Amino acid sequence: MRSDLNDLTIGAGPRKTRSTRRGDRLKIAEAFSLRDLPLFASVDEETLSALALEAKVETCESGTTIFRQGDPIASIVAVIKGYVKLLRIAPGGDETLIAIRANGETIVDPVMGPEETCGVSAETIGPATIIKVPAARFARLARESAGLGAAVALDATRRIAALVSEIEALKSQNADLRLAHFILSLCPPGEEQCRFRLPYDKRLIAALLGVKQETLSRAFAKLREHGVRTETRDIVVDSVARLVVQCEHLGRATPLPERTGRLTRDDAA
Amino acid sequence: MRSDLNDLTIGAGPRKTRSTRRGDRLKIAEAFSLRDLPLFASVDEETLSALALEAKVETCESGTTIFRQGDPIASIVAVIKGYVKLLRIAPGGDETLIAIRANGETIVDPVMGPEETCGVSAETIGPATIIKVPAARFARLARESAGLGAAVALDATRRIAALVSEIEALKSQNADLRLAHFILSLCPPGEEQCRFRLPYDKRLIAALLGVKQETLSRAFAKLREHGVRTETRDIVVDSVARLVVQCEHLGRATPLPERTGRLTRDDAA
């Protein structure tokens, strides 16, 4: 929650190339530009400068609550570094994970609109760096600058598309298939064989996919037969193409396509 | 799909009170204003007039496809009368219901953004009347008028909130509980005892809740013990308050709170 403003430079223009990293063991001064956030990619320079004046960067330790469901919307927040989970808390008290934000993603879930409150709570997973712009200031600029308004609308469109996909997945895919798609979404594009580290622990992945961790563990075990190995926190995918094909079989039962022929040897089971 | 433009007057201003309903058996001429759509509630007169010039009203018979998933976005569509279902079609061919739009709701799911395509297909349930504005024209106006851009953003915010709620429900509630909430959402506010007609058939409700119709039928049967009776298409709720209370018991097992002990016994750990 501490605000280390002095360590960062917020700009509006293209990222400055002056990189003052000199291996000193104090925090490395780093230039950060609002332009780096996808949300602001197409916003005019002037508006961005105005926003930059109001922006505050904060470094948060693990488990910091950024805002709470039901709070009035104080700031527009984006994640610069680390991960932030968004969750909903039912009256009964149990929490439901809605999404995890990373990279340069914005948490404008509650975007604007007068007197709106936060629909979710936001909490950091691991240490994270975030940037905040006061909501009132943001809303005013959005009303004045059509470009910013359009950018917000576009951002919202993307977010809606993602949510729609998630609803489709929850309604029509079983746990194994959802996991397979999740793995595929993590594979670096263009590589047929790959190895990477899971971005967060399996409990969170389970919550993201809407299953219990035991179920996730079993789903991983099932994928092991299809060329997806797990080494504690690392994932090795033998063949992305093969996994894509297997997705169709994971979905509907069809346990045995039964192509009897001597072709592929691993469906003999 | 036929366009009965001549039967309708599209305006931008407040709804004209001249009501030409005279019981003739030809279609009743009716004035319709864009202002009636919540999306445009706060948009300035001038922009609205420009939109109205481009708007086209269409009456559709049941089962009309308005647009298809993957199509380029040709128009912004709103529902004036009747219901429109939005669904996703997987490569395999099976359809997943995403949402149902009614009243004056907009189907701007794919709002704007250059070269975007429709994320869902839209199809009328029963006969419906819709209004269309060419997407290019709409996008240009949205870019020029900050008010319209803000309105779109606000609309998107509402939609996101609804989607988030649906994801929460799918992840954390069982079929009975989801149905109970759905019923409650249909109860006219303020009334303790009520009776109303389901807006569409039970197959659609099942799909909306993410269950099979057989499961929905059993869920209705279970609610019968809690003061919710179904008479074919009508619903009678004996006590809204009681239903709200029952929701807590429907969620988690806890069939018997059993407070027998003199202390709460679960904090002994």
Added chain:
DNA sequence: CGCCGGGTTGATTTCAGTCAAGCAACGTGG
């Protein structure tokens, strides 16, 4: 060393999907 937290695995229960039959409500055509 012992004690976690995160992860796996197994046994069992609960929930929802599947398959199948039956029924009530219509609309149509004889």
Added chain:
DNA sequence: CCACGTTGCTTGACTGAAATCAACCCGGCG
């Protein structure tokens, strides 16, 4: 008017998926 098929809804018996309960493993770390 009734026989008829259709469509929407319900019910039952069964299967399968995922949650639950519980034990255990294993890699830090005080």
